Amino acid sequence: MDLHERARARCHWLPDLTGRTGARYQVLVDQLAADIASGQLKPGDRLPPQRLLADALEVTIGTITRAYREAERRGLVEARVGSGTRVKGTTEQPPDFHHLSRAGHDSIDLSLSIPIPNPLRQQQLAAILQQIASLPTAIESALTYQPEQGSPLQREQLCQWLNAQGLMLLPEEVILTEGGQHADFLALQALIKPGEAVASAALTYPGMIAAARQLGLKHIPVPMDREGIRPDALERLCQQQRIRLLYLMPEYNNPTGLSMSQQRREAIVEVARRHDMLLLEDGVQFVTPDLRGTPLFELAPERALYIFSASKLLSGGLRFGALRAPSNLMPQLRVALRAQCWSSPGLMGAVTCQWLAKGHADPLLHWHWDEVRTRQKLLHEVLGQYNLSSHPCGFHGWLQLPEPWRAADFVKLADSRGVTLIAAEPFCVGTQPAPQAVRICVTPPASRERLQEGLERLAQLLHDEPPLMPPLL
Structure with a gap:
């Protein structure tokens, strides 16, 4: 030889x-x-x-x-x-989101998708709690066990508010949950058996990845283009194997910020009907009615589920959300929720629904959306010369790094300059190779000035030459 x-x-x-x-x-x-x-x-x-x-x-x-x-x-x-x-293994754990407690005083967090800090939030919550405390019937209702589907009154109040936002939901088709992540997990556990396949965009919300893994589901990545999930790629995957459910974020994908056109939504619905596939639309990344497309439950009410959460609007600490589902699936969801937690907490539902009712939250929400749009403009002013995608109402932007930057190096060096970011790995489904990209959240800083400082540090870092890579052995 x-x-x-x-x-x-x-x-x-x-x-x-x-x-x-x-x-x-x-x-x-x-x-x-x-x-x-x-x-x-x-x-x-x-x-x-x-x-x-x-x-x-x-x-x-x-x-x-x-x-x-x-x-x-x-x-x-x-x-x-x-x-x-x-x-490279797929065992990397998503960020624990408690890194801020270990950060220095000068660290600017651009990693968390959270509501913009505003003292008005605390003031309104205090007022709502006082209102509830002054109503004996409200206190009594909040302290009692709730039906599995949630309080009928709270479901009606929530649907009234959602209807005003252009999301036409009926109380009987809604089940209350402990936030959006709980709704995601509930849908998967109730409707998909261990070992069955679910699909999502190749880059998607880490909570979905964690839920599918925890439940022993086969999670299939669907290739993406400038509108997110590609219908032709989804069709090919459905021809190769049985996919029970497709998880998607049509308004804007987390993390890429990509939005689906009406034509794209209709094409995906066609694939879903052809292969008898459920659609789980995550609406937690809430957008204003003027920028919202047609929800999938309007295009395919017989197979589309919809997730709502108050986390991005009011507070993530409330842990209040809802899941819209076709009537034939509701019994399975009720049984699963009862096994998990019996019902959503009555007090959290009372606080959230009272806060949203009668325009109590309107001043906060109007300020919030105006501020988010302004911050998105600032993001593009500072970093728009690079490959950046985002939504006008988005809490974040997705920056694809120029050659020869590697995301791990960029995140590490940004941290050394006092800016916290998340790279692509936590958003990658299965063995999908991670792109050299980072998610930049515009909402955590308390002020625009602080945000601009963080963005300018990133711009300077991008302007600098990346460090030389050590030779491979």
């Missing part, structure tokens, strides 16, 4: 590059990505040493070094001293 044959015999992974055109290192990376996606290479698998693979493929070691470096930049592998280059 000659040198090349001996090297090939020792390589546990040997890509076939026969007949492939293009730069050899790029062809190698593309084949690596394909083998990871197919499951031939699994998280934690070690790639052959660079010299060995170079001999086996009869290319220069420089080609292999460049390929491994590009694969690491694309989030496919990670190189560590002493352990070589390994396929």
Whole structure:
């Protein structure tokens, strides 16, 4: 055996590059990505040493070094001293969202999708609590056990408010939950069996990823374009396997900020009907009526569920939400919710519905939407020269980093300059390679001035040259 044959015999992974055109290192990376996606290479698998693979493929070691470096930049592998280059695992945990308690005084948080701080929020909550305390019937109602579907009065009050926002819901088709994440988990647990498949955009809300994993569901990523989920890609996946439910955010995807046109929504509904697939629309990222498209429960009421939450409007601490569902699915949802927590807390529902009723929250909400739009304009003024996507009512923007930046390096260096960000990994479904991108939230800073300071630090960082990458071993 000659040198090349001996090297090939020792390589546990040997890509076939026969007949492939293009730069050899790029062809190698593309084949690596394909083998990871197919499951031939699994998280934690070690790639052959660079010299060995170079001999086996009869290319220069420089080609292999460049390929491994590009694969690491694309989030496919990670190189560590002493352990070589390994396929990147999917065990990274989403941020615990308590990092602010460990941050320095000068740290500017642009990582959390939360309502903009405003003293009016606390003032209104205090007033609402006083109103409830002055009504004996309200106190008594809040202290009693609630029906599984939630208080009829609270469901009626909530639907009246949602109707005024252009979301035409009926109290009997709504079940109250402990926030949007609970509604997400409830729908999956009640309607999908362990081992069955659900799908979502390849980049999606980490809470959905966690819920599907916790329930033992097969979570399939759907390729995306400038409007999010591609109907043609969804159709192909449905032809290959049975997908029971599609989770999506038509108004604006978290994290990419992409919105779906009316034509895109109708195309997805067609695919769902053709393959008898449920649609779970997450409306937690609430938008104003003038910017909202047609909700999927209007296009396909027989199969579409809709999630509402007060977290982005009033306060995440209230833990109050709702799930709209077709009438034939409501019995399963009621049984599942009763097994989980019996019912949503009456007091939280009373506070939220009273706050929204009769225009009590209007001054806060009007200020909130005006401020969010202004902050989105500021985001684009400072970083608009880069590949940035967002929604006018969005709490965040999605920045695809220019070459040769890697997201992990950018987040780390931003932190060293007092700005906290989240990279793409927590939003990636399955073994989907993480893009070199970061989510930038515009809502956590208490003032526009503080936000602008954080954005300008990021702009300066982007202007600077990224640090030199250490050589791979």
